[in-house]
Amino acid sequence: MAPNVDPVRSTATILSVDQMHVTSVLSNRSQKILVDHPVDKDEAVILALGYKQEFKREFSLITTFGVSFSVLGLLPSIASTLWYSLAYSGNAGLTWAYLVGMIGVMAVACSMAEISSAFPTSGGLYYATAMLAPPGYKAVLSWFVGWSNYFVQVTGAPSVAYGCASMILALKSLNDPDYSATNWQTYLLTSCLTFVCSIIASLPTKWIAWINSGSTALNLLFLSISFVIILGGNTRSDQGLPKFNNNDMAWGITNFTEWPSGICILMSFMAVIWTMSGFDSPFHLAEECSNAQLATPRAIVLTASVGGVLGFVFQLAMAYTIVDVDDAVNDELGQPYVSFLAQILTKERVITLTAFAIVLSFSMAFSCMIAASRVLFSYSRDGCFPLSKAWSHVNATTKTPVNAVWANWFLGELLLLLMFGGETPIDAIFSVGAIGSFISFTVPTLLRITYARNTFQKGPWHLGAFSIPSGVVAVCFVTLMIPILNFPQYKGADNTPDMMNWTVLVYWGSMFLCMVWYVVYAHKVYKGPKSNLDKDQLVTDDEDNVIEAVTTKGQDARYYGEKA
Template identity: 55%
Template structure:
């Protein structure tokens, strides 16, 4: 990389050209000014500076530890247990077997396209930043606004929904051991809030401690998955109940359970809510890229690995359950209120069922921790660009831990408020799950859609890219989400059977806040929100270097350091 020194008065500046760096620079010509203060900038710092930000975190995440956080957020085992009602209840075992494979084609396309964007723009703003940079002229702030808020709604509901599911499994275990015990809403609320507080404390630790905890948690998740996938078929006692050890393949793959009032094809598509919600956490490496070394390669690899490894293990888990389930109706309507727990009781001894449920609970604990970390990084990135009220508080980095502690507790407080829905019954608390899949994939696909249909071949990819398959895969990803967003809003009942207790609340729970956010944009936000901001003072080529010190050479007064909003043209080579 060529260096060029320029002396102006007493100031000596060095410009490092990033023309050959695999980044989408916001500066004309790709130049990054670096003060010669004795600090040697790493490649990661130069890449981030080219995107318009200064490095504020210690880069103590590696490919493995980043993958671990992402895989912990994915939480295959607890996610599967929490969404079994949809995967099995809408289309039966057919939706769990070949239905999962079909869904993974679209999901893996989304993950691959997202990883390509991450390689070009490795910043914690993630999808929100990419939407702003890639949008057509004049549309960047609006694209960032929609993407950012949709992603944040998904992130901020992640930890409370996961922790609620974990608390429900803990209390269901108690009910299995003591059938006379019936958990109350108050007990469920307190247990869930307790988990939220524990995870908030853990997410406030220094980065290296978080990385170690999540490495251990993700390792446990992988081991637990393998144990459960082996243990279920090995321990099933269907034979003692007068059934074959496994259900016939023709029945497992060919029978579609009539779980909705729609045609079978629509029922299969509706069952995709299980895999979509389960696989909605692989964007975490994008948001952790500013804490990862070799970010423009390690972070996209972590995204792609999380989706592919998670999809493969998830399908194996679906298979073992599909081949061993005894009675789908009984599992869905059991008094335990937990379909996965009811399934375990009907096909294996109680002691083994409790052991598997215990493993799932521990995995759920680590998943909730990962969700809390990812959400805090998203909140920090958006607060850094003044998206929230009191953003100056939420964007502070703690001097002791070098992590966004304020953002962690901001999300935790909102999550605990959402958990008050527990007192409104299962229908009310279920609303926080509805946001997950829909909000996440809308945010995932918005920059992908813009990149495919508005930027095309003018996009400059990073070192991890899809080459000539980039546009076709992006088209598949966009089409998949465009199809699934309306499907996710379908109620399972129609006609006279459709009422308040059977309707799908996704439209209201997700659409209501997003409608308010749109109104906010047109009424007020469009006047002051200009998209991602840069917080490092840039020296433009041939410009007076006194600007970098915050001084206007034509004035005796002080002025704010000049900053530059990400220009959509900067994404083009």
């Protein structure tokens, strides 16, 4: 080397946490973070929140929306939850009750979007809860929210795959009236579906983004085709019926419960709540999304609003064409959506539209698996789970949490054993998805409008003057629905073990065990979210010592945001 040529010096970035305008586990400690490379805004935010940038940011607003819209899975979600709309309140559950429920759902979604802009981490709701809670309650509240949201995630893919398997077997019964699926056949088919979904969820982020972009296109295409066929291709006229039902029938209540009609309508909200529960997925993908503080909340609101409108329009078509609500609910096919289609379409069209729902159910299942793996990864990163080190590992090849994917698959297989107890116990995992999700969605919002009302640091996307009103509506809606989602369809002597609402046992029993675990042991080791930055990356001394720490390594020091 020529003697007059200086060696190339690398540039280290110095990031001041307190100047990032975020509330984090490192806030108000005069912490400065040293990074041995240039830092963009997304990495600066996640560093300030206390975490390393471990994923590639290969999701955009559109591809993030693609994942969440696939998780929403409107067509398969509507098909799977007709048990709770039609079977509780008849057509009213598809029409005006759905609209009323969407008011509360949109308030929850908008409030969550605002919080996601301030805390764009994979931990999402649980991290935000800890940052917004009073100091003495950070650990216990984040523990509760974390486990509640995890139960939603771990039951998501199995419940969707179960619905997919049920539709496949219903088609078999449609073509072979003598066939009746056994529990083992349903279990094995569901297990095969979740196994393939886990393989897809283990792929690199870029591949997952491509696949979900395709599944989003299929969602919109199949939903549109189904809508047109239901309205234009139905056989009602051939049956001597008007082409469409009158308004009284399409919007009328048929109370199939033993509760008053008002309670019956509230119970039917379970369908819209479960259908719309996937809009939190962008929050869990925030660390893989570019421009996360804006793209994440926009994807949440876009998913909820687009999904809400399209879902209502599609259900409106169903309400105006269904022939007999009671027969659809109690048909021996065992799947109300397929039974509804069989009332108004030729056999070939029934098979085609059910096949559409099956394909979209499958794409929904692997999207749920993706979101669930990110939740397990992020919570394990903070030591919330047994064997956390294993679940927080990022695969060196795919740059995704593969271990977390397969841990969730195994737990899902155990949950699916509920089907051997009958239809009612396995239906409880749908209820867990509804009640667990909206409880975890709303606790940070409750803290936002109460304790943290004056201290919450808004992100670049916020609701402005509508922040508090939206939060109040969201909290009131969820508070009302918590007991309703635990109601059984029948009461008194008719509420037998095979007809009871197993949510009380499956969700609240599980949460009770988690809180007992926290009180007995976990509170000793779990103190809330914690930074996973290396110790030599954090400097708390004055500015001169920070710069000296960098220059002694032979690096040039540059503060984040400083021009080259």
